[in-house]
Amino acid sequence: xxxxxxxxxxxxxxxxxxxxxxxxxxxxxxxxxxxxxxxxxxxxxxxxxxxxxxxxxxxxxxxxxxxxxxxxxxxxxxxxxxxxxxxxxxxxxxxxxxxxxxxxxxxxxxxxxxx
Amino acid sequence: xxxxxxxxxxxxxxxxxxxxxxxxxxxxxxxxxxxxxxxxxxxxxxxxxxxxxxxxxxxxxxxxxxxxxxxxxxxxxxxxxxxxxxxxxxxxxxxxxxxxxxxxxxxxxxxx
Numbered sequence: 620x621x622x623x624x625x626x627x628x629x630x631x632x633x634x635x636x637x638x639x640x641x642x643x644x645x646x647x648x649x650x651x652x653x654x655x656x657x658x659x660x661x662x663x664x665x666x667x668x669x670x671x672x673x674x675x676x677x678x679x680x681x682x683x684x685x686x687x688x689x690x691x692x693x694x695x696x697x698x699x700x701x702x703x704x705x706x707x708x709x710x711x712x713x714x715x716x717x718x719x720x721x722x723x724x725x726x727x728x729x730x731x732x733x734x
Numbered sequence: 735x736x737x738x739x740x741x742x743x744x745x746x747x748x749x750x751x752x753x754x755x756x757x758x759x760x761x762x763x764x765x766x767x768x769x770x771x772x773x774x775x776x777x778x779x780x781x782x783x784x785x786x787x788x789x790x791x792x793x794x795x796x797x798x799x800x801x802x803x804x805x806x807x808x809x810x811x812x813x814x815x816x817x818x819x820x821x822x823x824x825x826x827x828x829x830x831x832x833x834x835x836x837x838x839x840x841x842x843x844x845x846x
Contacts, residue, residue, distance in 0.1 A: 651833055662838060665834065709776050720832045725776050727774075
């Protein structure tokens with residue numbers, strides 16, 4: 620079965636610091652990759668996605684992620700975080716299964732940005 | 735464009751009681767998903783519908799959980815009887831193309 624690992628469960632950064640959140644998955648076939656964000660009190664929102672093409676994907680709010688197929692990784696980055704980036708971040712992988720596309724989530728990383 | 739709607743937003747019940755959640759997907763989205771998100775974990779897929787047919791219910795505890803999507807639009811998820819470990823947020827999502835999913839606000843269930 621597909622599994623998704625997010626190694627950092629809690630991250631605390633100061634404003635303007637750089638961010639990198641790790642994500643690794645186990646499936647060896649064709650996958651679609653996602654980062655979702657959940658701001659306090661809000662629902663899950665798509666931050667960025669990778670389906671094919673350029674492995675460096677740019678998303679909303681200055682976030683980007685790089686797909687490295689050989690490492691089964693899809694790490695999320697932001698060069699300079701803001702207080703408003705405080706949220707929980709989920710990496711997710713979508714594999715094509717027999718009857719549909721199954722989305723598997725990591726356990727999430729809680730990011731706190733301090734002023 | 736209206737998003738995925740869910741109700742209720744919060745529900746508190748005692749163990750062994752029953753509860754039902756409702757989801758209205760984005761108009762035109764054929765695929766509908768129910769996820770369970772336990773505190774400190776990522777969402778886990780419970781069941782996936784394509785129109786009104788079940789595509790994947792392999793992780794649905796069928797002895798107590800049931801779901802239906804009559805007419806291929808709205809869906810309900812039921813738990814009967816509830817256990818303490820069912821305390822979680824239940825998320826509904828929908829998709830037009832089966833790849834990108836749009837999530838609703840969730841229903842937070844507390845079982846006491």
